[in-house]
Amino acid sequence: MKIVVDGMGGDHSPTEIVKGCVDAIKEMTAHITIVGDETQIQLELEKYDYDKSRLSVIPTSEVITNDDKPVKAVRKKKDSSIVVGMNMVKDKEADVFISAGNTGAIMTGALFIIGRISGIDRPVIASIFPGIKPFLLVDSGANAECKPHNLVEFGIMGSIYSEKVLGMENPSVALVNIGEEASKGTQTIQTAFELMKETHLNFQGNIEAREVPEGKANVVVCDGFVGNVILKLSEGIADLFINLLKKKLKESFLVKIGALIMSGKLKEMSKELDYSEYGGAPILGVKGAVIKMHGSSKAKAVKNAILRAQPYVENNVVEMIHDEVSQIESIKSKEMKDG
Amino acid sequence: MKIVVDGMGGDHSPTEIVKGCVDAIKEMTAHITIVGDETQIQLELEKYDYDKSRLSVIPTSEVITNDDKPVKAVRKKKDSSIVVGMNMVKDKEADVFISAGNTGAIMTGALFIIGRISGIDRPVIASIFPGIKPFLLVDSGANAECKPHNLVEFGIMGSIYSEKVLGMENPSVALVNIGEEASKGTQTIQTAFELMKETHLNFQGNIEAREVPEGKANVVVCDGFVGNVILKLSEGIADLFINLLKKKLKESFLVKIGALIMSGKLKEMSKELDYSEYGGAPILGVKGAVIKMHGSSKAKAVKNAILRAQPYVENNVVEMIHDEVSQIESIKSKEMKDG
Numbered sequence: 001m002k003i004v005v006d007g008m009g010g011d012h013s014p015t016e017i018v019k020g021c022v023d024a025i026k027e028m029t030a031h032i033t034i035v036g037d038e039t040q041i042q043l044e045l046e047k048y049d050y051d052k053s054r055l056s057v058i059p060t061s062e063v064i065t066n067d068d069k070p071v072k073a074v075r076k077k078k079d080s081s082i083v084v085g086m087n088m089v090k091d092k093e094a095d096v097f098i099s100a101g102n103t104g105a106i107m108t109g110a111l112f113i114i115g116r117i118s119g120i121d122r123p124v125i126a127s128i129f130p131g132i133k134p135f136l137l138v139d140s141g142a143n144a145e146c147k148p149h150n151l152v153e154f155g156i157m158g159s160i161y162s163e164k165v166l167g168m169e170n171p172s173v174a175l176v177n178i179g180e181e182a183s184k185g186t187q188t189i190q191t192a193f194e195l196m197k198e199t200h201l202n203f204q205g206n207i208e209a210r211e212v213p214e215g216k217a218n219v220v221v222c223d224g225f226v227g228n229v230i231l232k233l234s235e236g237i238a239d240l241f242i243n244l245l246k247k248k249l250k251e252s253f254l255v256k257i258g259a260l261i262m263s264g265k266l267k268e269m270s271k272e273l274d275y276s277e278y279g280g281a282p283i284l285g286v287k288g289a290v291i292k293m294h295g296s297s298k299a300k301a302v303k304n305a306i307l308r309a310q311p312y313v314e315n316n317v318v319e320m321i322h323d324e325v326s327q328i329e330s331i332k333s334k335e336m337k338d339g
Numbered sequence: 340m341k342i343v344v345d346g347m348g349g350d351h352s353p354t355e356i357v358k359g360c361v362d363a364i365k366e367m368t369a370h371i372t373i374v375g376d377e378t379q380i381q382l383e384l385e386k387y388d389y390d391k392s393r394l395s396v397i398p399t400s401e402v403i404t405n406d407d408k409p410v411k412a413v414r415k416k417k418d419s420s421i422v423v424g425m426n427m428v429k430d431k432e433a434d435v436f437i438s439a440g441n442t443g444a445i446m447t448g449a450l451f452i453i454g455r456i457s458g459i460d461r462p463v464i465a466s467i468f469p470g471i472k473p474f475l476l477v478d479s480g481a482n483a484e485c486k487p488h489n490l491v492e493f494g495i496m497g498s499i500y501s502e503k504v505l506g507m508e509n510p511s512v513a514l515v516n517i518g519e520e521a522s523k524g525t526q527t528i529q530t531a532f533e534l535m536k537e538t539h540l541n542f543q544g545n546i547e548a549r550e551v552p553e554g555k556a557n558v559v560v561c562d563g564f565v566g567n568v569i570l571k572l573s574e575g576i577a578d579l580f581i582n583l584l585k586k587k588l589k590e591s592f593l594v595k596i597g598a599l600i601m602s603g604k605l606k607e608m609s610k611e612l613d614y615s616e617y618g619g620a621p622i623l624g625v626k627g628a629v630i631k632m633h634g635s636s637k638a639k640a641v642k643n644a645i646l647r648a649q650p651y652v653e654n655n656v657v658e659m660i661h662d663e664v665s666q667i668e669s670i671k672s673k674e675m676k677d678g
Contacts, residue, residue: 131579132586144517145525178483178567186484186564209571213579225525228517229568232548237576240470240552247471248604258600265587265594 007036009101020302123285133215279305346375348440359641472554618644
């Protein structure tokens, strides 16, 4: 398997990206190519002892930053790590591209360079939400406005990924809504609910936001606006907890002792809520495997994203989605008839 | 001031409702009427010593449950506590109605019995979100689908309530979006952003969900779908934290000791995250004061909701919203011109 990793994206590049790659090849047999600023990457690589036959660098001269406008950046910066990496997947020189860079540019590159699977309307970002029972959140931010059949596409693609990559058997799929009844929510969600019932999915109906974190469904479907709110708000609430806890802990010596005794457990707890255990988020619905890592990914998250790329590629998730297109086409025609 | 309280709504009625009313009249000079099953309510009242000239009961024979369909229930159950209470506000026999009952029925009753303020399109539920810096979330669940000018209405009504009832000076108002730039999000939110700039509001632009819990804005505006997700997901994440913590605490004796030392602080912390400190959520945009309490409200939450009704009524929030209608009308005509 050939993996290409963006050496330039994210808050800790290339230091943590390179370390993550070195750590990953020790646990797998794949070949990794890092694309990006050769001087900087080589400087990092020199710190480590690793199998040089399985880790190489392709130099690029441009960088797409988080301030760049996605469409313009992908068009103009032909020698950026994102564009070069995407082209390698398109030209079958690599099996998967992994980046912690500008989300919009990764999405745009996946769409314009690799291209949509014919019949898929809206490729999507599927994030693994950590917790007691991790689940897949799809769409987690790509498409702010969706039609009912887009939500069904997300459910079908998310279900395949959950089964083949996350090892969930017959994954349960649910729609985020403001109540459990089929009559709740917007017209879009009500129609999506009816269309979902027509698929082969293990569709469980609507799920309220309160039940989302407990992992009541394996695949949680919503539009990208709501998905973004779910991901970001969860981070915000976690921050609020930690800040309140810190404020309280400043208040007494005895309490500090208590916190010290508990600190190992609190760390374990935050590990269970840590996205980096789960690596990256796949872009589903394009003709190649692409993984978007969190911008603040450190070496562990990078390593985990690379390791998770293996079942994504080897279990032919992209081809399996392609094979489901006929099911999606039939859903689309039903939506047209009903709408 | 005359307050009417629904003795029958919520998970702990009438026990906790009655206790909350008794506790409240000790801290204010208002008169409280409890509507509901007379026998049950009197049985509870007998437990307490209180000023009988300021707390009376109006018996009703019917109850609207959470399983009732709101519109049908409000139409048919004329002698339910919700319908009787709403009629008292409509007929100026009471200044405010407070209930922990069926949210849909309260909203329906407010709309059909008390009626919209002329010029207000969509009355709304505004919830106080607790935390380090509490803020007002509006819409927190009433209107799943909104037009741009509805969001502006929510901002104007929320701003008045925040200033007059929560004591926030020149409250800052922000729109929930998936990025800070004016070009982000759905078409509805992009238009609302432009319309917001035309108002007298202290409009701060877009706010991402991650920043919402920290109280970066005093009034957080979104449609009722997103508002429901924000409220419910926050509860869900809090539950997830507590469950993880409990799981960890079972694992070692020393950790239990640490937790014991910290327990007072953890309790204080959960108090800061406790909605019951802030009582109820006002329904804004109708021709009378109505407060919806959380279904699981206990006596403290009931008491706080009653106490907060005082500035809501005495500062003429309903009339102030009425006076802003001309501003809202001008926004509506701008939306029509642009749309």
